[in-house]
Amino acid sequence: MSLEFLNWSLALVPVLAMLAMFVWLDVFKLMTLWEMLGLLVLGGITAGLAYPVSGVFIDQLPIGYSNYSRFAAPWIEETIKALALVLLFRMNRIGFKLDAVISGFAIGAGFSVIENILYLFRFPDLAPSTWMVRGLGTAVMHGTTVAIVAAIAHELSERETREAASDFDFNLLWYVPGLLIAVVLHTAFNQFPDEPLYAMIGTLAAAPFVLMALFKFGAQEAQHWLTEESAIHRQALEAWQSGGYPDDASGRRIAALVARSDAATGKMIRDYCENMTALVLAAELALHKQANEGERVEIDAGETIRKVEAAKQAMGRATFAALRPLLPFSRNDYWEVSELEERLTR
Secondary structure (H helix, E strand, C coil): CHHHHHHHHHHHHHHHHHHHHHHHHCCCCCCCHHHHHHHHHHHHHHHHHHHHHHHHHHHHCCCHHHHHHHHHHHHHHHHHHHHHHHHHHHCCCCCCHHHHHHHHHHHHHHHHHHHHHHHHHHCCCCCHHHHHHHHHHHHHHHHHHHHHHHHHHHHHHHHHHHCEHHHCCCCHHHHHHHHHHHHHHHHHHCCCCCCHHHHHHHHHHHHHHHHHHHHHHHHHHHHHHHHHHHHHHHHHHHHHHCCCCCCCHHHHHHHHHHHHCCHHHHHHHHHHHHHHHHHHHHHHHHHHHHHHHCCCCCECCHHHHHHHHHHHHHHHHHHHHHHHHHCCCEHHHHHHHHHHHHCECC
């Protein structure tokens, strides 16, 4: 019984402990416990999908299990894990690069946990050294490759996610470079079936440094974004509060819409724009404060959210449908607001 407990601990605990460390190191405290568990489940689902797909390919490809593991499995597993990332990006569940790296590692961790559980049940008599290699090597590799895909996809999609959401154009090609790198790394890892300790040592020597470098760069980039965008939104809010319009293309288009509307509808449009701008700015200031103070920042923005919803309801669906494409807010802005809503102290 003690040997079985040791095997399970070696196979499952290291990657989960590393994930918990990354969540703790996140200066923005973006990941809640439930979000982390959800990502682990999502990663587990990808492992559940990969298992039967791998079985089919093993049966169909005349290359033997060893060659399949070394050259075919990386393509199948990394592609399926990347599809989970595509889903998160498409649903606008990833904002900062830091968020992308943690989410990617969590998906890979979930994948490895389910994969190792399947192997623990199938090969219960394997030595603890095997499970140490799988827990410290294979599992960390799975998390790292998805984190790299996420970081590169985030970098390539930044221009789209920071422009107006109405102009957003999703592109699967964002994921191809990272996927190719992930497959290369996974393939290299699998080239040592007879010397798995070498693969484990190589992974432990490189993965933490790669991930910490992505963390540092992601945190600095996010701070820069928040400083830049909060200045823009503060200026826009001052324009709304003074009775004018922001001096940009969006402000001019909204002014034209207000001019075509009756007085009551025009007021609702202005109320919505002003309070939504205030909400985005509050989210940015909260995240900026979070990075400086370390502890999770809570903020009272419940009243502003209620004003946004009231103005939206008052103007009606048709007017809001006409207004929405004119708004300057990006998908990143909307993600920041969703983060703010999770922190509300009502």
